[in-house]
Amino acid sequence: MRMMVRSVNGKMAIGWAKESKGCLSSTMTRASNTWKDNQSSQILLSPPLVTLDLPDIWAANSTHYDPPSGQKISNVQIGTVINGKSIAEEIRSRVASEVKRMKECIGKVPGLAVILVGDRRDSQTYVRNKIKACEEAGIKSVMAELPNYCAEDDVMTAVLKFNEDPSVHGVLVQLPLPEHLDEEKILNVLSLEKDVDGFHPVNMGNLAMRGREPLFIPCTPKGCLELLIRSGVEIAGKKAVVIGRSNIVGLPISLLLQRHHATVSIVHACTKNPEQITREADIVVTAAGVPNLIRSSWLKQGSVVIDVGTCPIEDPSSEFGYRLVGDVCYEEALRVASAVTPVPGGVGPMTIAMLLCNTLDSAKRVYGFA
Numbered sequence: 001m002r003m004m005v006r007s008v009n010g011k012m013a014i015g016w017a018k019e020s021k022g023c024l025s026s027t028m029t030r031a032s033n034t035w036k037d038n039q040s041s042q043i044l045l046s047p048p049l050v051t052l053d054l055p056d057i058w059a060a061n062s063t064h065y066d067p068p069s070g071q072k073i074s075n076v077q078i079g080t081v082i083n084g085k086s087i088a089e090e091i092r093s094r095v096a097s098e099v100k101r102m103k104e105c106i107g108k109v110p111g112l113a114v115i116l117v118g119d120r121r122d123s124q125t126y127v128r129n130k131i132k133a134c135e136e137a138g139i140k141s142v143m144a145e146l147p148n149y150c151a152e153d154d155v156m157t158a159v160l161k162f163n164e165d166p167s168v169h170g171v172l173v174q175l176p177l178p179e180h181l182d183e184e185k186i187l188n189v190l191s192l193e194k195d196v197d198g199f200h201p202v203n204m205g206n207l208a209m210r211g212r213e214p215l216f217i218p219c220t221p222k223g224c225l226e227l228l229i230r231s232g233v234e235i236a237g238k239k240a241v242v243i244g245r246s247n248i249v250g251l252p253i254s255l256l257l258q259r260h261h262a263t264v265s266i267v268h269a270c271t272k273n274p275e276q277i278t279r280e281a282d283i284v285v286t287a288a289g290v291p292n293l294i295r296s297s298w299l300k301q302g303s304v305v306i307d308v309g310t311c312p313i314e315d316p317s318s319e320f321g322y323r324l325v326g327d328v329c330y331e332e333a334l335r336v337a338s339a340v341t342p343v344p345g346g347v348g349p350m351t352i353a354m355l356l357c358n359t360l361d362s363a364k365r366v367y368g369f370a
């Protein structure tokens with residue numbers, strides 16, 4: 001198996017391919033559009049900054065199943081299931097009692113604004129679930145729904161309106177946005193103090209730097225950490241592998257694990273021998289979005305596996321015409337790992353619980369309510 005660079009919809013993409021004959025060094029040079037064109041004027045041959053803006057294409061089944069020698073894979077389940085749904089419920093009920101206390105003491109409740117652009121079914125479901133969770137916790141929620149074809153200014157206007165609204169303590173722009181909209185530009189105008197997703201570059205930068213504290217930690221990574229801690233998993237000094245390097249999951253979870261003193265490796269679509277690297281990990285957090293990428297052969301005996309993959313798969317028999325699948329071959333993983341999160345019922349519900357926590361924290365900060 002080799003990494004290759006190919007064109008997807010006219011864009012260059014990095015991906016995995018079996019039996020690819022591509023040469024890594026020459027294709028990489030082409031993809032990052034570096035020195036050849038500017039050789040004469042540049043002092044350094046290296047590009048100022050290598051772009052990460054290449055879609056990571058993870059080819060499903062790009063590895064063949066090859067149980068490692070010396071590792072016995074049991075036929076029985078040895079791992080426990082980490083029940084994200086019930087942990088999330090407990091957290092949500094604690095948020096609800098804090099909201100109640102806040103209302104009784106100062107007559108205020110936290111408020112969350114959600115901006116949904118377009119008609120993706122999965123986004124609609126997530127947003128619906130978020131709003132329902134707010135209602136149940138006593139958090140006021142407002143929503144702006146914009147059509148697929150709306151102008152960038154319409155989304156900006158919605159963000160700015162919620163930035164100004166004192167009853168709103170958290171603003172969330174549901175991602176992904178339709179292709180014609182500039183996500184970066186939109187997220188940049190979102191008020192730092194209301195960035196309950198924690199995606200603002202200043203929040204992310206503060207998360208990355210020693211001695212600094214972000215106002216908000218992104219919900220999914222925070223939820224993963226909470227699952228590990230509540231399951232009694234020791235993190236300090238352990239080897240952790242994060243699969244995927246997205247801004248919203250891979251990057252912040254790797255930073256968070258580092259803050260908890262794990263030794264973190266990041267595996268992505270250009271990584272050589274990802275299976276071998278992952279097999280060394282005590283903790284695996286996978287957010288590649290590739291169903292069944294993680295087979296038991298990727299896992300060390302006794303490891304803990306957090307599956308962040310949420311890939312909607314067409315399924316006419318389910319209520320909304322699709323169902324969610326994770327990155328991990330779940331049954332297989334349970335025969336090797338000591339604990340695994342399911343999809344659904346693992347990280348997803350925790351993401352929503354953490355959103356409620358962040359919104360409550362934001363309101364507490366604004367009102368100086370401890």
Ligand SMILES: Nc1nc(=O)c2c([nH]1)NC[C@@H]1CN(c3ccc(C(=O)N[C@@H](CCC(=O)O)C(=O)O)cc3)C=[N+]21
Nearest residue numbers: 125126172173174175176197310344345346348349351
């Ligand atoms: N600005 C922004 N913030 C996000 O936090 C964000 C986002 N955009 N875009 C999409 C991803 C995905 N995401 C999920 C949230 C809840 C579940 C969830 O509750 N899942 C349930 C099942 C839900 C169902 O039944 O479809 C579960 O795993 O058990 C899943 C995925 C948040 N995201």
